[in-house]
Amino acid sequence: AAKSTRGNQYRLYRPNMEEANDKWLLLETKLHQALKKDILELHYQPKIDLKTDKVIGMEALLRWYDPELGQMPPDRFIPFAEECGLINDIGVWVLRKASAQARAWNESYHLNLRVAVNISPIHISTTGFVDMVRDVIAETGINPHLLEIEITEMSMLDYTEDLIDTIKQLRALGITISLDDFGTGYSSLNYLKKFPVDVLKIDRAFVRDIVPEKSGIAMISAMISLAHALNLEVVAEGVEEEAELKVLREQGCEYVQGYYFSKPLSVEDFTKLIDESVSVNKSDF
Ligand code: C2E
Ligand code: MG
Ligand code: MG
Ligand code: MG
Numbered sequence: 387a388a389k390s391t392r393g394n395q396y397r398l399y400r401p402n403m404e405e406a407n408d409k410w411l412l413l414e415t416k417l418h419q420a421l422k423k424d425i426l427e428l429h430y431q432p433k434i435d436l437k438t439d440k441v442i443g444m445e446a447l448l449r450w451y452d453p454e455l456g457q458m459p460p461d462r463f464i465p466f467a468e469e470c471g472l473i474n475d476i477g478v479w480v481l482r483k484a485s486a487q488a489r490a491w492n493e494s495y496h497l498n499l500r501v502a503v504n505i506s507p508i509h510i511s512t513t514g515f516v517d518m519v520r521d522v523i524a525e526t527g528i529n530p531h532l533l534e535i536e537i538t539e540m541s542m543l544d545y546t547e548d549l550i551d552t553i554k555q556l557r558a559l560g561i562t563i564s565l566d567d568f569g570t571g572y573s574s575l576n577y578l579k580k581f582p583v584d585v586l587k588i589d590r591a592f593v594r595d596i597v598p599e600k601s602g603i604a605m606i607s608a609m610i611s612l613a614h615a616l617n618l619e620v621v622a623e624g625v626e627e628e629a630e631l632k633v634l635r636e637q638g639c640e641y642v643q644g645y646y647f648s649k650p651l652s653v654e655d656f657t658k659l660i661d662e663s664v665s666v667n668k669s670d671f
Contacts, residue, residue: 414470416452417463421475426450428483429650432659433502433621433643436635441663443500445536445643446484447650448476468508477509478518485526485533487653492532495660502534504566510537511548516555523559530560536587537563539571553582564621569609578616586613590624593644597629603637610637 420426430444450458467473481503488501509515523530535556553563564585565578569592588609595602606622613620622634625644634642651659 410470413455413463413466414472416455417450417467417470417472420450420452421472421479426476426479427652428480428487429652430487430501430656431643431650432648432656433500433641434647435641436639441499441659442641443502443532443534444488444656445502445650446480446487446504448480448504464506468506473506474509474512477505478522480504481519481522482526485522485528488532489526489528491657491660492529495664497660498532500532500534500562501528502536502562502564504536507537507549510535510552511546516552516559519556519561520559531562533560534562534564534585536566538566539568550580550582557582557584567623575612578612584618585621586618587621587623588639590644593622593624593630593634594626596633597627603633606633606639607637610639614638 427449428446429449430446432441433443433445434440435442448460448464450460450463452458464473464476467476484501484503488499491497492499522528523533557563562585563583564587565581565583566587567589568586570589586609588606592602592606592609596606610620619640620638621641621643622630622639623643625631625634625642625646627646630644631642631646648659
């Protein structure tokens with residue numbers, strides 16, 4: 387019935403609530419199952435230190451392939467998971483998986499790669515979050531100094547003293563905190579001052595604007611200066627072009643991520659990348 391109303395000029399006045407509900411339920415069930423059956427996967431995107439041009443760590447990015455729905459983009463299913471309440475379980479799963487994987491790579495190759503995990507502002511604001519992180523650290527044996535948590539700027543919108551306290555506790559454990567997608571949210575500079583983070587991740591939207599727009603360079607330059615004035619390190623996201631990289635270097639950006647260096651890689655492909663680098667450089671990555 388829903389199909390036949392599509393394209394019908396009265397469609398707007400007869401939203402098929404039942405169909406919407408069914409879709410929602412199906413998605414929720416599927417995501418729940420994927421989590422329970424360990425079907426979700428993490429890919430890892432290298433982060434490059436511009437001082438040495440070496441890989442210093444990686445960001446874990448969630449991948450969900452469903453046989454019927456196909457490859458589901460995280461930009462779509464993460465907000466859904468936040469709404470239906472699955473996000474906390476997903477966050478714990480990601481943290482555990484990424485920590486165990488990073489520890490395994492670091493042990494077998496004698497490396498000190500730092501793994502970054504994206505955590506939803508909803509999850510980090512949950513009571514017991516720090517205890518959970520402490521448990522995962524103990525369980526996986528990851529060095530907390532090699533663990534990073536990325537939270538989006540959005541969380542500062544409804545930031546509370548509790549959230550600031552949580553972040554302080556995480557940092558006291560040795561964990562690095564970075565502010566993801568900087569520049570796309572609604573935070574004021576005042577919030578940034580109050581927010582005790584270590585790293586600022588400049589959103590790809592600003593990196594993309596670098597060339598050939600002169601104002602784009604001014605913007606990036608101002609963001610990097612601001613970060614440095616606040617004693618924060620800077621990561622630029624989504625670097626695709628040599629020209630972007632050149633400007634970022636000139637402006638003193640510390641780290642970059644992007645297709646120019648590498649897409650997010652499966653565990654197998656990331657291992658290959660380490661293997662190749664290690665065999666060329668002898669334990670240097
Ligand atoms: P994000 O944390 O800002 O991650 C960066 C996104 O940019 C990733 O998309 C990455 O694949 C993509 N990217 C990296 N380099 C380039 C580039 O050079 N060009 C372009 N066009 N894109 C690039 P992805 O993996 O689709 O993830 C999208 C968003 O979904 C993430 O943005 C993050 O907010 C969220 N997300 C992904 N995994 C997780 C997770 O495990 N937990 C949570 N809470 N959110 C996640
Ligand atoms: Mg991120
Ligand atoms: Mg980002
Ligand atoms: Mg993003």
